[in-house]
Amino acid sequence: MQLTFEDFASALSLDYECVFFVDNETSCYSMRVYRGEHQELKLVNSNNFWDDVKVNVEAVVYPEDKQSFADHINHESLLKAIQDGNVFEFKYRLVIAGEPVWFQIKAVFARSHGHEFLVIGVNNVDKRERERIELEKKASKGEVFGRIVMALAERYDALYMVDLVTNHYALYKSERLFCELCIAFEGDDFFNQLQKDALSVIYKEDIPLIVAALKRESLLRELDEHAMFSLTYRLNSPAGPQYVNLVAVYADKNHVVISVTNVDAQVRREQKIREEANLAFEKSRRDDLTGIKNKNAYGEFETKLNRQIQSKEPVEFAVAICDVNGLKTVNDTQGHKVGDIYIKKASKLVCETFKHSPVFRVGGDEFVVILLGSDYENREKLEQDFVKKVNDGTGKNKVSLACGISVFDPAHDKNVSVVFERADALMYKNKESMKGGRDEIIDAVV
Structure with missing residues (x-):
């Protein structure tokens, strides 16, 4: 059983705003346009589909998409793409009322009354495409963020990612010092957990400093005002107090990255240098x-x-x-x-x-x-x-x-x-x- 234009049009009009039937040999084509639920299909005939495409691409295709459109929507490229029964799909933007609007083309081979046709359906997918792009951006941001966090983790002894919406946190890496202190690697209430941990893991003389500085409202205020917060303090350890440096920055509006680095050797070296410098200055x-x-x-x-x-x-x-x-x-x-x-x-x-x-x-x-x-x-x-x-x-x-x-x-x-x-x-x-x-x-x- 062979399908007629009307068969194709009736089936495709449910999914597409317009459908092109292009004679593969002569390039003559017909276009069925579906204008809303209660509109009839309208037939438009022309002599050369590919010539019209070249003209229209300059007139209505969004400038950033013109080259890609020309590369894909031509006779040779389409035939190559849909050979062996494949379906060709391509998304691009048209300029409508001065704004770019996303459309999608799907093309397949069809035969009717002994002729080979390219059946090309076009549909407005602007809403769906914008939603997809936004999701991809978020996913990409998350992926990039994850890669950044993992890369940074190689430079720090501990790296926390804190979700400001849920307060959930995850520890990406922890060196021996932090393992010895039994600091949780994941949790659902970062700021409250930090206040509790401070009593046992922070050196007693530094507890008031940490408790005040790392309250949620205090930390976020510092980040809003200065973009970065840094604090050096001491952790308890079996070997005695160890100096660490904490740095907090926004990853995005909903996440904070907090790095902790053991800087004990550096701090003590600097203290010794200062003491020697003070002694030298005093001696002078x-x-x-x-x-x-x-x-x-x-x-x-x-x-x-x-x-x-x-x-x-x-x-x-x-x-x-x-x-x-x-x-x-x-x-x-x-x-x-x-x-x-x-x-x-x-x-x-x-x-x-x-x-x-x-x-x-x-x-x-x-x-x-x-x-x-x-x-x-x-x-x-x-x-x-x-x-x-x-x-x-x-x-x-x-x-x-x-x-x-x-x-x-x-x-x-x-x-x-x-x-x-x-x-x-x-x-x-x-x-x-x-x-x-x-x-x-x-x-x-x-």
Whole structure:
């Protein structure tokens, strides 16, 4: 039994909006158009289907699909695709009312009254295709996301994927440390489970930090504001507290990826470097002989005071300059070893007098004190005490120093140097007045 055009049309019109019957030999064709449930099929006849296709592809096919359409919808390609009873399918977009709309072509061979025909059905599949594309995007995103997570897992000790909709979480990888802590590899309430685990697996001093930072609302707020959240803390382990670093980022609007990396060796190495750097820095600011602050430290302190002066901050201080008398004589007659002892005695006397102020050794025989607080308020009495200690020293405690003290005057002094110069002048004046008694002290020391 051979089917007529009407047989084909009646059957295909249920599934297709239009059907083309193309004579395989002559390329003449007929088109049956079905315009809705109550419309009749309309017959359109033309001489060359393939020529019309070439014209229409430029006029109505969506620009991005034109080349693909031309490659697939031509006589040679269709014949090759549907040989041996195969069905050819192809999706493309037409421009309708300025917008791309998805259509699908299905083509098969048919015979009627001794003629071979290509039967080509066309249907609007826009809604279905858009739904399919959206699902593929989601599936692709999930697949890509999964690959990303697995790739990242190679770089981290533990990697969690947290579903923000359900709070379900999965641990993609866990190194020995996390296995020893018996952390669950999967669960249905990540944030509550984390709060519970914190009490047993987080080092006790870091528990408040973790509990506060990794509450759901706190974490999401940080991610919304900064796109990434990072925190270093300590986990308990059989070997003792271990530093780990946690980093959280959005994978998409419904998922958060949280990586945890054991950074214990790195953190402890950095701590050691900082400690050594601090020691080196502190040493650079300390006088090797006396142990008090040196000229570098004085320069820093002077800079700090100058900033306060320039910014008009209320500040009260005085500068005391104490200069060791006769150091050269001691070094020349007794040697530098005895001279060093003499300097240490002088340093001790200055520090014991001005107990509440920073003392600096700024030269071989020169000390500077910045009188602050109670020392500043009692500066006159302290200066008297200092002179008395110098004069009353006996035996091994004998040491001779000249001293000058000058007070900062905010109405006239623009910087510390001005105050220093006045104190220095007063110190030299005091040194001149001490010549006789100073020589006696030096003789006693020598």
